Amino acid sequence: MAVDNDGIAVVTLQRPPVNSLNLDLLQAMNNTFDDVAKNKSKGMILTSASPTVFSAGLDIMEMYKPDPKRLETFWVTLQDMWLKLFGASFPTAAAINGHAPAGGCLIATSCEYRVMLSGKFTIGLNETALGIVPPTWIQDSLRHTIPTRQAEIALTTGKMFTVDEALKWRTNRGAEGAARLGPPVLEGPQMPPRSPDQILNKTLKMCLSPKMALDTGIIKLNALNEYLVTERTTIVDNAITFGIKKCNDMDINIQKRGRRKVGLIDETAADKAEAIEKCKKFIKRFDKIPSLARGMTKQIFRQEVLQKLLTNRQADTKQFLDLVNQPKIQQSLELYLAMLKQKSQK
C-alpha cells in the first residue's frame, strides 16, 4: 500500500503470476483494508502489479483436493474480504489494469468506481459457464453495478465482457442499426438551434397566413404539411438539442446515437498511471462532502445486500464446502487446472 500526498491509498495486488486469490492474499487484503480504515485515508484504489492481469479470481488450488479446515477458513476469509470491501465507508475505486474474471470481477464490482485499461482484456463473472452457481452475494455485486436485466443475462451466460462491451451497452438497435442510422448525431453537421420562441413565432405566422384565413380543412392541412416539410430539420434539431440537454441534466452520457452508457466499468484509460489518476479524480469528488455522512449513506445504500450474507453466512459456507467436496466438482477442477496449464505452456 502507498498513500499519496492527498491521503489516497493505492493498494497493489502482488501475487505473481496472476493474482489468484489464495488464503494468504485474502488475509493480506483484509489487513490492508483495516489499515486504510484505521489511517482515515481519503479513499482507496485497488490495482495490480501484473501488466496483464488484475486478478484471475479464486485460486483453484485452494479448492482442489483441499484440507477441510483450510477450505473453510479460505471461504470465510473471502466472505470477510467482500464484506469489508463492499461495505467500506471510505471511497473505493479499481484501476483494472488487465483481465478480471470471476473473483477478479467480484473485487472490481465491490468498489464504487472502475477504470479499465483499453486493450484485449476481459471482465465478468464466468462461473455459470464453468458449471458453478455463483453465490447470492457474488451475483448481488454485479446486480448492484449494472441494470438487473443485463446482470441476469450476464450471469446466466457466464459472459466475459471486452473492455468496449463493459463500458457501454448498445441499445436494441445494435451495431447494425446504429450504422444504418448514419454518422452519430453529435459528430454530424449541426444546424444552429432555434429557440422555442422563434419556433412559436414561425408557427403563429404560418397560422395567420392568407392560406390559413381561407379556413378550409384541406388548406390548413397543406399549410401544416408545408410548414412541417420546410421546418423539419429545425424541428428534428430542436428535439435532439432538447434531448441532449435533458440527458446532460440527468447525467446520462450519450456519446453516440444508437448507444448508451450503462457501465460495468465507468471509464477506460490508456495505461495504469492514467487509470489511477482517473480513480483519484473520482475519489476527490467527495472532497467537499462530510465523510461521515458520505460513508453512512453508502453503507445504508448497500445494507440490504450486506445483511443478506451476514444473516446467511453459515449456510453459504456449508453450501460452498458441500459443493467443492463433490467428486464431480473435484474432477472438473482437475480438468480445468490441466486446461489452464496446457494453455500457459503454449
Ligand SMILES: CC/C=C\C/C=C\C/C=C\CC/C=C/CC(=O)SCCNC(=O)CCNC(=O)[C@H](O)C(C)(C)COP(=O)(O)OP(=O)(O)OC[C@H]1O[C@@H](n2cnc3c(N)ncnc32)[C@H](O)[C@@H]1OP(=O)(O)O
Ligand atoms: C473454476 C472453478 C470451478 C469450480 C469451483 C467449485 C466450487 C466453487 C463454488 C463456488 C465458488 C464460486 C466462485 C468462483 C469464483 C472464482 O473466482 S473461480 C476462478 C475462476 N477463474 C478463472 O476461470 C480464470 C482462469 N485463468 C485465466 O483465464 C487466465 O489465467 C487469465 C486470463 C487470468 C490470465 O491469462 P494468462 O496471462 O495467459 O496466464 P495463464 O493462463 O498462462 O496463467 C498463468 C499461470 O497461472 C495459473 N492460473 C491462472 N488462473 C488461475 C486460478 N484462478 N487459480 C490458480 N491458478 C491459476 C495457470 O494455470 C498458469 O499456471 P502455470 O504457469 O502453468 O503453472
